[in-house]
Amino acid sequence: xxxxxxxxxxxxxxxxxxxxxxxxxxxxxxxxxxxxxxxxxxxxxxxxxxxxxxxxxxxxxxxxxxxxxxxxxxxxxxxxxxxxxxxxxxxxxxxxxxxxxxxxxxxxxxxxxxxxxxxxxxxxxxxxxxxxxxxxxxxxxxxxxxxxxxxxxxxxxxxxxxxxxxxxxxxxxxxxxxxxxxxxxxxxxxxxxxxxxxxxxxxxxxxxxxxxxxxxxxxxxxxxxxxxxxxxxxxxxxxxxxxxxxxxxxxxxxxxxxxxxxxxxxxxxxxxxxxxxxxxxxxxxxxxxxxxxxxxxxxxxxxxxxxxxxxxxxxxxxxxxxxxxxxxxxxxxxxxxxxxxxxxxxxxxxxxxxxxxxxxxxxxxxxxxxxxxxxxxxxxxxxxxxxxxxxxxxxxxxxxxxxxxxxxxxxxxxxxxxxxxxxxxxxxxxxxxxxxxxxxxxxxxxxxxxxxxxxxxxxxxxxxxxxxxxxxxxxxxxxxxxxxxxxxxxxxxxxxxxxxxxxxxxxxxxxxxxxxxx
Amino acid sequence: xxxxxxxxxxxxxxxxxxxxxxxxxxxxxxxxxxxxxxxxxxxxxxxxxxxxxxxxxxxxxxxxxxxxxxxxxxxxxxxxxxxxxxxxxxxxxxxxxxxxxxxxxxxxxxxxxxxxxxxxxxxxxxxxxxxxxxxxxxxxxxxxxxxxxxxxxxxxxxxxxxxxxxxxxxxxxxxxxxxxxxxxxxxxxxxxxxxxxxxxxxxxxxxxxxxxxxxxxxxxxxxxxxxxxxxxxxxxxxxxxxxxxxxxxxxxxxxxxxxxxxxxxxxxxxxxxxxxxxxxxxxxxxxxxxxxxxxxxxxxxxxxxxxxxxxxxxxxxxxxxxxxxxxxxxxxxxxxxxxxxxxxxxxxxxxxxxxxxxxxxxxxxxxxxxxxxxx
Numbered sequence: 028x029x030x031x032x033x034x035x036x037x038x039x040x041x042x043x044x045x046x047x048x049x050x051x052x053x054x055x056x057x058x059x060x061x062x063x064x065x066x067x068x069x070x071x072x073x074x075x076x077x078x079x080x081x082x083x084x085x086x087x088x089x090x091x092x093x094x095x096x097x098x099x100x101x102x103x104x105x106x107x108x109x110x111x112x113x114x115x116x117x118x119x120x121x122x123x124x125x126x127x128x129x130x131x132x133x134x135x136x137x138x139x140x141x142x143x144x145x146x147x148x149x150x151x152x153x154x155x156x157x158x159x160x161x162x163x164x165x166x167x168x169x170x171x172x173x174x175x176x177x178x179x180x181x182x183x184x185x186x187x188x189x190x191x192x193x194x195x196x197x198x199x200x201x202x203x204x205x206x207x208x209x210x211x212x213x214x215x216x217x218x219x220x221x222x223x224x225x226x227x228x229x230x231x232x233x234x235x236x237x238x239x240x241x242x243x244x245x246x247x248x249x250x251x252x253x254x255x256x257x258x259x260x261x262x263x264x265x266x267x268x269x270x271x272x273x274x275x276x277x278x279x280x281x282x283x284x285x286x287x288x289x290x291x292x293x294x295x296x297x298x299x300x301x302x303x304x305x306x307x308x309x310x311x312x313x314x315x316x317x318x319x320x321x322x323x324x325x326x327x328x329x330x331x332x333x334x335x336x337x338x339x340x341x342x343x344x345x346x347x348x349x350x351x352x353x354x355x356x357x358x359x360x361x362x363x364x365x366x367x368x369x370x371x372x373x374x375x376x377x378x379x380x381x382x383x384x385x386x387x388x389x390x391x392x393x394x395x396x397x398x399x400x401x402x403x404x405x406x407x408x409x410x411x412x413x414x415x416x417x418x419x420x421x422x423x424x425x426x427x428x429x430x431x432x433x434x435x436x437x438x439x440x441x442x443x444x445x446x447x448x449x450x451x452x453x454x455x456x457x458x459x460x461x462x463x464x465x466x467x468x469x470x471x472x473x474x475x476x477x478x479x480x481x482x483x484x485x486x487x488x489x490x491x492x493x494x495x496x497x498x499x500x501x502x503x504x505x506x507x508x509x510x511x512x513x514x515x516x517x518x519x520x521x522x523x524x525x526x527x528x529x530x531x532x533x534x535x536x537x538x539x540x541x542x543x544x545x
Numbered sequence: 546x547x548x549x550x551x552x553x554x555x556x557x558x559x560x561x562x563x564x565x566x567x568x569x570x571x572x573x574x575x576x577x578x579x580x581x582x583x584x585x586x587x588x589x590x591x592x593x594x595x596x597x598x599x600x601x602x603x604x605x606x607x608x609x610x611x612x613x614x615x616x617x618x619x620x621x622x623x624x625x626x627x628x629x630x631x632x633x634x635x636x637x638x639x640x641x642x643x644x645x646x647x648x649x650x651x652x653x654x655x656x657x658x659x660x661x662x663x664x665x666x667x668x669x670x671x672x673x674x675x676x677x678x679x680x681x682x683x684x685x686x687x688x689x690x691x692x693x694x695x696x697x698x699x700x701x702x703x704x705x706x707x708x709x710x711x712x713x714x715x716x717x718x719x720x721x722x723x724x725x726x727x728x729x730x731x732x733x734x735x736x737x738x739x740x741x742x743x744x745x746x747x748x749x750x751x752x753x754x755x756x757x758x759x760x761x762x763x764x765x766x767x768x769x770x771x772x773x774x775x776x777x778x779x780x781x782x783x784x785x786x787x788x789x790x791x792x793x794x795x796x797x798x799x800x801x802x803x804x805x806x807x808x809x810x811x812x813x814x815x816x817x818x819x820x821x822x823x824x825x826x827x828x829x830x831x832x833x834x835x836x837x838x839x840x841x842x843x844x845x846x847x848x849x850x851x852x853x854x855x856x857x858x859x860x861x862x863x864x865x866x867x868x869x870x871x872x873x874x875x876x877x878x879x880x881x882x883x884x885x886x887x888x889x890x891x892x893x894x895x896x897x898x899x900x901x902x903x904x905x906x907x908x909x910x911x912x913x914x915x916x917x918x919x920x
Contacts, residue, residue: 114631121623132613537658
């Protein structure tokens with residue numbers, strides 16, 4: 028479990044997963060949000076009987092279709108890569124992680140794939156109401172799909188509801204509800220789907236702005252802006268609210284990630300929230316690791332303490348607290364965690380030897396240790412630390428986590444402003460004349476995509492070196508295959524996905540230029 | 546009720562669910578079968594469009610079933626997932642690549658501005674249609690023929706060849722099942738076209754192709770089945786020691802006569818479906834070959850895993866072989882997922898309803914020339 032240290036294999040396997048996940052996430056948020064926008068538009072059509080709304084719905088549905096297939100194509104790889112590239116992980120946690128994936132397939136994928144066919148092909152084959160129901164079910168199915176995979180991912184950030192079984196050498200689920208209602212899962216699901224709604228709203232807003240700039244399809248554009256503006260504004264507020272809740276949860280369950288997000292090295296009370304900052308090389312060290320420090324920063328005094336602990340006197344631990352420990356604040360030092368992890372591993376090795384020698388007495392006695400609450404909460408929970416070589420290795424890349432977090436938050440506020448302004452201009456019937464604003468909205472289209480990817484980079488890079496927080500690191504999880512094989516598939520994926528992305532963008536642009544056909 | 550359900554029962558229950566998904570997947574690969582014919586069957590562009598649209602309205606079902614099959618296998622038998630996927634890397638990657646290119650091909654092929662041209666996406670459809678069923682057949686055949694791997698105490702897999710799965714292509718029995726699945730998919734694809742498309746010439750040509758494809762199917766399928774019933778399989782004794790048993794799969798059929806009956810019913814169903822289409826020119830062959838395919842594949846999965854048989858044998862180290870009992874998830878997980886599985890009949894019901902709503906009218910030339918959404 029801890030003797031797999033071919034770092035180039037680990038790095039390439041990580042690179043491949045990152046590549047496929049990033050590509051997948053280019054397409055999925057649009058599906059999540061646009062499906063609801065379509066459902067709302069079609070509902071208005073069915074309610075009012077106004078054919079223009081049908082035409083509008085069908086135009087956006089065409090764009091939805093182009094995006095939908097490629098999202099599915101890139102998604103299948105992720106599911107199978109858990110096995111192909113992270114096989115040790117698959118066994119170690121498959122008992123918990125696999126279940127949400129199976130439920131996802133049974134509950135969500137079939138709903139989505141069955142009714143998407145009716146949605147695309149059923150306009151003249153089924154009744155209006157059946158068609159509308161299908162469109163809503165596609166939206167529900169798509170978002171349910173997101174629920175289960177996010178539950179699985181949340182478990183990797185904060186493993187709960189399981190116990191380690193030495194006999195099978197894996198973690199086994201003992202509380203399904205704890206896995207589902209894990210606070211990280213709740214935050215993550217709400218934050219992720221609302222960010223998808225936001226992205227899709229921005230997509231509709233940007234393309235509608237283009238029509239207004241070109242003075243084409245003005246009715247369609249304005250009606251689309253109305254729906255996207257309201258949906259986007261509400262989504263932006265939800266994104267901000269769930270983002271705040273998410274950060275607070277991270278501060279509790281992944282405090283090292285949290286300190287990295289804020290580039291907070293020394294813990295303090297009355298800690299300020301960095302609103303804006305640049306990092307530069309410095310002489311500052313944590314253990315033997317040289318870290319970057321602020322060249323410039325604008326801080327809101329006391330806000331970080333208030334947001335995480337409820338008042339400005341709350342202590343926010345820094346990275347040094349987590350590495351060196353802080354007795355006064357009851358923060359355990361990483362070397363102590365490493366010792367405890369090694370002890371847990373030692374017990375497991377004893378168990379393995381007892382099984383080989385068929386020493387029944389010893390087997391029973393060690394089983395007792397594994398069932399002991401004190402062992403589980405004070406030793407086995409640090410199992411992954413057994414393979415940490417040096418305490419500072421548990422610090423993720425501070426620059427990447429810091430910038431991805433702060434850029435994402437900054438963009439979030441920009442989106443809020445854009446949606447509010449769009450609605451303001453629309454209600455004053457001035458939007459078609461505000462060409463400067465329409466151009467800004469059009470060129471803002473890539474921004475929610477960037478923000479969304481940054482969110483995932485923060486989540487995944489911020490968890491390093493763990494694949495499961497504190498329990499297993501990435502080097503122990505990787506499949507023992509040839510590095511060359513992974514490099515080859517990485518290149519194949521990169522070429523194929525880039526080709527498909529170019530094709531998709533080109534088709535999209537062509538369809539948008541053509542405009543609504545029906 | 547929950548406390549009365551034994552671990553063994555749940556392990557078998559989940560093997561049945563996985564087998565059911567696998568058998569539905571093989572049936573639904575009629576989509577791939579149809580795709581593999583897009584260069585050889587149609588006589589003009591309109592016919593090709595009709596074929597693509599007939600298959601294109603169902604591709605999501607096949608894809609979703611494959612994904613769900615993977616998810617269910619992972620959740621219920623994670624040791625198989627980690628062992629096979631983490632070892633036979635190249636076979637699974639090849640299968641994945643063939644499915645990635647399918648998903649976009651339908652949506653992109655006829656759209657203006659697709660950069661690579663219609664022909665490229667049609668080649669994607671052909672590649673997925675040919676390689677997908679063939680490679681899945683080869684991968685499933687290793688459930689019977691075995692692979693060279695070992696597991697350590699932590700159940701970490703070590704693949705004992707440098708080919709990481711490609712070696713399975715050198716086994717003639719694996720190839721036979723690969724070809725059998727491919728030609729079965731083509732047969733089901735043709736029968737589906739005969740049933741769905743309103744074009745006399747295309748239906749006539751499909752009938753001719755049906756005869757041509759039935760011959761290699763029968764040859765490869767017979768070869769695989771005969772070699773299967775004559776071959777040894779791995780079993781284990783009460784102490785867990787794994788041994789080889791001669792004629793293990795024949796024994797499985799004989800010791801589980803219900804499975805044998807299901808298998809025979811499946812084979813008869815497929816043959817009847819082909820027969821009435823060729824001899825009586827019936828357009829309902831798919832109604833027999835489809836369920837026949839499901840039954841035959843389902844029974845093959847049952848003899849692979851039931852009756853204390855290793856469903857993923859290691860020819861390198863018998864003791865590393867995977868059985869239903871040692872590869873499954875925990876009792877708690879299997880039980881939790883069982884509750885979710887109760888929703889499956891409801892899912893099948895709405896799929897059936899939606900399928901019927903779309904298939905009520907046949908695909909016609911008028912529809913292909915209309916403004917409706919099409920591929």
